[in-house]
Amino acid sequence: MNRRHRLVFVLATAALLLANMLAVPKPASANTISAYPLPSIYSSSTVFSLKVNGTSIPVVHYTGDYDYAHFSMSPGTTTIEVTALGLAGIGSYSITPKKLGISGTVSGNRLTFTMANDEYLIVKISGARALVLIADPLETDVPPPSGAGIYNVRSAPYGADGTGTSLTTAAFQNAIDDAAHDAGGQGIVYVPAGVYLVGNLRLKSNVALYLQAGAVLRCTGVKSDYTMHWHKDSKNLDITWWISTEPGSTNIKIYGRGTLDGNGRYSKNTGNFGNNIVVPIATSNFTFDGPIIRDSGSWAVTPARSNDLVFKNMKLLNRFELDIGENDGIDVNESQNVLVQHGIGIGLDDPYTTKAWDETTDIALSWPGTPEPVNNVTFDDVISWTYCYGFKIGQGMRQNQ
Numbered sequence: 001m002n003r004r005h006r007l008v009f010v011l012a013t014a015a016l017l018l019a020n021m022l023a024v025p026k027p028a029s030a031n032t033i034s035a036y037p038l039p040s041i042y043s044s045s046t047v048f049s050l051k052v053n054g055t056s057i058p059v060v061h062y063t064g065d066y067d068y069a070h071f072s073m074s075p076g077t078t079t080i081e082v083t084a085l086g087l088a089g090i091g092s093y094s095i096t097p098k099k100l101g102i103s104g105t106v107s108g109n110r111l112t113f114t115m116a117n118d119e120y121l122i123v124k125i126s127g128a129r130a131l132v133l134i135a136d137p138l139e140t141d142v143p144p145p146s147g148a149g150i151y152n153v154r155s156a157p158y159g160a161d162g163t164g165t166s167l168t169t170a171a172f173q174n175a176i177d178d179a180a181h182d183a184g185g186q187g188i189v190y191v192p193a194g195v196y197l198v199g200n201l202r203l204k205s206n207v208a209l210y211l212q213a214g215a216v217l218r219c220t221g222v223k224s225d226y227t228m229h230w231h232k233d234s235k236n237l238d239i240t241w242w243i244s245t246e247p248g249s250t251n252i253k254i255y256g257r258g259t260l261d262g263n264g265r266y267s268k269n270t271g272n273f274g275n276n277i278v279v280p281i282a283t284s285n286f287t288f289d290g291p292i293i294r295d296s297g298s299w300a301v302t303p304a305r306s307n308d309l310v311f312k313n314m315k316l317l318n319r320f321e322l323d324i325g326e327n328d329g330i331d332v333n334e335s336q337n338v339l340v341q342h343g344i345g346i347g348l349d350d351p352y353t354t355k356a357w358d359e360t361t362d363i364a365l366s367w368p369g370t371p372e373p374v375n376n377v378t379f380d381d382v383i384s385w386t387y388c389y390g391f392k393i394g395q396g397m398r399q400n401q
Helices: 003-023 169-180 265-271
Strands: 034-035 048-053 054-055 066-073 079-086 091-094 105-106 110-115 122-127 128-136 150-152 161-168 189-191 193-199 201-203 209-213 217-219 229-234 237-245 252-254 259-261 272-277 283-291 291-294 309-316 330-333 334-348 354-355 373-388
Touching: 034 054, 048 066, 048 128, 054 066, 079 122, 079 128, 105 334, 105 373, 110 122, 122 373, 128 309, 128 334, 150 169, 169 189, 169 201, 209 237, 265 272, 265 283, 330 334
Parallel strands: 066 128, 150 189, 161 193, 189 209, 193 217, 201 237, 209 252, 217 259, 237 272, 252 283, 259 291, 283 309, 291 309, 309 334, 330 354, 334 373
Antiparallel strands: 034 066, 048 054, 048 079, 079 110, 091 122, 105 110, 122 128, 229 237
């Protein structure tokens, strides 16, 4: 082979190698995982630790039968690694809902499995309490903490205390009132990470309440901090609407990755009252998307005589203890065109139910308007874990459903 032929051969070989290199498929990029801080009022689980794609995720210790962990993820193969801290090894386990067909591998006290999309899972390991895994989709509508149309509760003139040591009701309500008058269409009340003790809040038309991850709104458990809106005859217990809507309002939203903590055990056993945590009442075009609702002192979410409501990515984390009783998840009362989509409801009593009353029923005595039917309610892609009815339709029915 002469010099010219050798040069042609070398160039051809190099071209072939380059072509082969370009043809090798690139490895898929890892999906995005968002871990959230452990709020200061909660303690870490002593039963479990968790890693997601190698990222440590805080596990919250919760009273009762389970602990929980919350994070967000984009679609893509996601590796979940649960370590049972108090066990030398894992004998048996289950991952529900079983329709997903998720199974894992065990090595010592570590359970590893994968999932492709955000899901809400209940992991049970023999010899330990349950672990609730809350994998949300990534947020796509995070507002800035300041700027036009943003009413940050920590900023002047509101100055809400985010340490959980003083009552911040006035700061929140003032921000809500100002946001309702925003000329941009829907003012956003921004709640940064922190712990906020708040009394009754009333949401008004054209207001969005955003809870940043790590933000906790907490009921104080002190009865004098709240207005009692009705008396629950079956429990002989006064009940407050903790966060409600103004009658006749429209275009209201509660969203984000924070927590609404009803502090229900303390409220009932020490304060001698219960709370409905979110009460969309006589409102329309209402959206709830993302925050955790935990430890309600009565029915947690009670839309009433309202229409065109959406509840999605909703986590209802109530307790199983008998001392609370009747801690339903969401009770759709006398409302129309309601979508409850992608959620998990946990508690002693009914996580998902519809009801209709008459004007003399205890819960309805303070409702504006007259009794209405229940029409066009959809529960889609939701998980129920309870000792009572998973889905209850047809009890508490005084109007047509």
